[in-house]
Amino acid sequence: MNTATKQATAVISAEARPVSGAWAQDARADAARRLAQMGLPTRRDEYWKWTRPDSLIAAVPDAAAVFDYEGEPPVFHQIDRLTIVFVDGVFDATASDDLSGEGIEIERLADATAADIHWAKDLYGVLEARGQNPVARPLAAYNTAMATDGVVIRVTGEVSRPVSLFYRHEDATSDAVLHHVIRLEEGAKLTLLENGAAAARFSKVCEVDVADGAEFHHIRAQGRDHERQAITHMFARLGVESVFKSFTMTVNGRLTRNECVIEFLGDDATAHVAGAALGDGADGAFHHDDTVFITHDAVASESRQVFKKVLKNGAKGVFQGKILVKPDAQKTDGYQKSQSLLLDDDASFQAKPELEIYADDVICSHGSTSGAIDEEALFYLRSRGVPAHIATDLLVLAFLADAIDEIEDDTIAAEINDRLDAWLARHRG
Amino acid sequence: MLKINNLHVKLEEEDKRILKGVDLEVPAGSVHAIMGPNGSGKSTLSYVLSGRDGYEVIEGNATLEGEDLLEMEPEERAAAGLFLAFQYPVEIPGVGNMTFLRTAVNAQRKARGEEEMSAADFLKFIRAKAKELKIDAEMLKRPVNVGFSGGEKKRNEILQMAMLEPKMCILDETDSGLDVDAMKLVSDGVNALRDQGRAFLVITHYQRLLDHIKPDVVHIMADGRIVKSGGPELALEVETNGYADILAEMEVEA
Numbered sequence: 001m002n003t004a005t006k007q008a009t010a011v012i013s014a015e016a017r018p019v020s021g022a023w024a025q026d027a028r029a030d031a032a033r034r035l036a037q038m039g040l041p042t043r044r045d046e047y048w049k050w051t052r053p054d055s056l057i058a059a060v061p062d063a064a065a066v067f068d069y070e071g072e073p074p075v076f077h078q079i080d081r082l083t084i085v086f087v088d089g090v091f092d093a094t095a096s097d098d099l100s101g102e103g104i105e106i107e108r109l110a111d112a113t114a115a116d117i118h119w120a121k122d123l124y125g126v127l128e129a130r131g132q133n134p135v136a137r138p139l140a141a142y143n144t145a146m147a148t149d150g151v152v153i154r155v156t157g158e159v160s161r162p163v164s165l166f167y168r169h170e171d172a173t174s175d176a177v178l179h180h181v182i183r184l185e186e187g188a189k190l191t192l193l194e195n196g197a198a199a200a201r202f203s204k205v206c207e208v209d210v211a212d213g214a215e216f217h218h219i220r221a222q223g224r225d226h227e228r229q230a231i232t233h234m235f236a237r238l239g240v241e242s243v244f245k246s247f248t249m250t251v252n253g254r255l256t257r258n259e260c261v262i263e264f265l266g267d268d269a270t271a272h273v274a275g276a277a278l279g280d281g282a283d284g285a286f287h288h289d290d291t292v293f294i295t296h297d298a299v300a301s302e303s304r305q306v307f308k309k310v311l312k313n314g315a316k317g318v319f320q321g322k323i324l325v326k327p328d329a330q331k332t333d334g335y336q337k338s339q340s341l342l343l344d345d346d347a348s349f350q351a352k353p354e355l356e357i358y359a360d361d362v363i364c365s366h367g368s369t370s371g372a373i374d375e376e377a378l379f380y381l382r383s384r385g386v387p388a389h390i391a392t393d394l395l396v397l398a399f400l401a402d403a404i405d406e407i408e409d410d411t412i413a414a415e416i417n418d419r420l421d422a423w424l425a426r427h428r429g
Numbered sequence: 430m431l432k433i434n435n436l437h438v439k440l441e442e443e444d445k446r447i448l449k450g451v452d453l454e455v456p457a458g459s460v461h462a463i464m465g466p467n468g469s470g471k472s473t474l475s476y477v478l479s480g481r482d483g484y485e486v487i488e489g490n491a492t493l494e495g496e497d498l499l500e501m502e503p504e505e506r507a508a509a510g511l512f513l514a515f516q517y518p519v520e521i522p523g524v525g526n527m528t529f530l531r532t533a534v535n536a537q538r539k540a541r542g543e544e545e546m547s548a549a550d551f552l553k554f555i556r557a558k559a560k561e562l563k564i565d566a567e568m569l570k571r572p573v574n575v576g577f578s579g580g581e582k583k584r585n586e587i588l589q590m591a592m593l594e595p596k597m598c599i600l601d602e603t604d605s606g607l608d609v610d611a612m613k614l615v616s617d618g619v620n621a622l623r624d625q626g627r628a629f630l631v632i633t634h635y636q637r638l639l640d641h642i643k644p645d646v647v648h649i650m651a652d653g654r655i656v657k658s659g660g661p662e663l664a665l666e667v668e669t670n671g672y673a674d675i676l677a678e679m680e681v682e683a
């Protein structure tokens with residue numbers, strides 16, 4: 001038996017799964033069954049061709065050195081927010097703020113799963129299970145079965161300050177499995193911030209249910225620790241006239257795969273998913289994979305995918321993005337852009353943009369490009385006295401601008417821009 | 430100010446010689462014009478002087494106030510006081526015109542060991558210069574040259590020149606594509622900068638521009654060399670008779 005199968009079998013055994021109340025026990029058992037049916041990912045799977053799953057499913061994670069911030073404030077720490085801290089995947093009550101606020105209920109996952117009945121029952125593992133079709137996402141099922149911690153958030157109004165999940169990484173060998181469930185009731189509004197490396201290996205699932213007229217904004221920065229590995233899934237279900245916006249900045253990590261699965265169920269809703277990834281293979285391997293699946297099953301919904309990658313010194317980028325338009329999803333407006341800027345010949349980018357359309361009155365487009373710095377523009381800037389490295393940074397930030405523009409809050413966008421700028425300054429030459 | 434001595438240049442990628450022994454001296458305080466048929470090497474000369482990639486100097490040299498230009502990086506040449514108004518200004522999507530200019534001004538100041546300009550001072554400075562060139566605030570906010578008309582691009586070049594206050598200004602066909610009013614604006618912009626410490630090299634096809642910017646010396650360039658130099662009347666001769674006579678005359682001499 002190889003490790004993958006061994007691990008899958010271990011998950012299926014009820015003893016291996018975290019102790020939970022009855023409903024959660026069932027949800028975990030269902031997930032384990034799903035996983036057993038799908039099997040763990042292999043390189044023969046269509047959507048794992050370009051990203052090796054081996055280190056994500058190995059019994060023991062590769063060790064990852066912990067980044068020393070040396071006084072540098074982590075991303076978002078200067079923004080007024082409600083902070084929830086996890087250290088190597090374990091909720092830290094002392095470091096976290098009081099989990100109460102106007103228009104919001106926050107509980108620890110373990111408390112919710114211990115309860116006999118809980119509203120989270122309708123979502124935990126439910127959106128994940130919906131997202132398994134037509135493309136299997138075994139590592140998400142694994143997460144549902146095995147998640148040891150997380151938060152359960154219900155938003156009933158407009159929350160005045162962002163909720164920030166800060167994932168501290170302290171143990172070089174930690175293996176964290178977190179699962180969050182978020183429900184935005186009708187007309188509610190929430191901004192969720194996430195940052196930090198979390199663990200040597202991090203598995204995270206976030207299920208978000210955005211009810212009619214609700215708005216969910218998500219901005220994430222995946223930490224400074226270069227050796228960490230992460231597999232994350234976002235499953236979202238959108239109601240009528242709801243808004244979902246998610247932006248991710250990734251500037252480190254040996255291996256990162258971010259999957260985002262969005263389903264439009266209500267008419268006139270909007271979903272934008274964006275990412276800016278900067279990778280320098282000189283720090284050790286860098287592999288970043290954005291895998292997105294958007295299903296339009298409602299009328300007049302708008303989806304945008306804007307993914308930008310800047311890669312050098314052997315850094316690798318992968319984009320797999322699909323827009324599926326169901327037969328009755330008329331007036332769908334779907335747009336997908338995935339571009340990479342390769343700063344040298346060693347960097348590589350692979351893209352698989354897909355459109356599958358069954359309705360006739362739709363506008364859908366996709367564009368995937370990869371190219372080098374524009375030499376003409378570079379010379380023009382230098383001829384005005386701008387040194388080559390600053391000119392290059394300006395052009396790189398200009399390339400990333402479309403993705404950063406997807407962040408609605410100007411303060412947060414400026415913070416992200418500063419971090420990208422700082423990364424560029426650290427990685428010159 | 431600018432001294433070019435027997436400059437021979439070929440394309441890096443091909444065995445094609447473009448400049449075949451250019452000699453030129455532009456003293457401080459003067460305006461020199463270069464005219465010449467298309468393809469004679471005028472733009473190549475301006476690119477080689479400003480440090481663009483793709484050319485190989487096989488012989489000769491060029492100095493700016495005695496300093497070897499050809500050894501410097503493009504940004505060092507700019508900091509040393511060289512400026513080229515491009516024949517085809519480059520569009521840079523995603524980089525705001527204002528950000529671009531502030532970065533350039535401050536980078537040059539830094540290179541010269543001067544203090545950077547504060548945001549407020551810079552704003553005041555650019556507003557005044559833009560107003561003179563009838564460049565509106567909206568154009569400053571747009572990405573560099575993106576969606577600019579031909580005339581706007583050329584005015585934007587002159588705005589950059591006015592902001593950077595270079596010592597040696599090369600204008601490569603800045604008049605082409607300009608209507609009469611824009612030509613006047615651009616010429617006024619150039620004339621405002623004329624002073625004893627500064628020199629201009631104006632590349633043009635037309636006498637028209639030289640009516641506004643009066644040159645001290647006019648050079649005719651053909652097949653990679655300066656074939657004839659003279660006073661402003663040389664430009665008039667070209668305007669009436671074209672290059673044919675001058676070139677024929679050269680043939681005879683050769």
Ligand SMILES: Nc1ncnc2c1ncn2[C@@H]1O[C@H](COP(=O)(O)OP(=O)(O)O)[C@@H](O)[C@H]1O
Pocket residue numbers: 440447465466467468469470471472473474483
């Ligand atoms: N990068 C290049 N690749 C190929 N040919 C070039 C290049 N740059 C210049 N040339 C050639 O060199 C000659 C001079 O061009 P140019 O300097 O643009 O002339 P001008 O500005 O006087 O019209 C032309 O024959 C042109 O085609």
Ligand SMILES: [Mg+2]
Pocket residue numbers: 471472473516601602
């Ligand atoms: Mg030319």
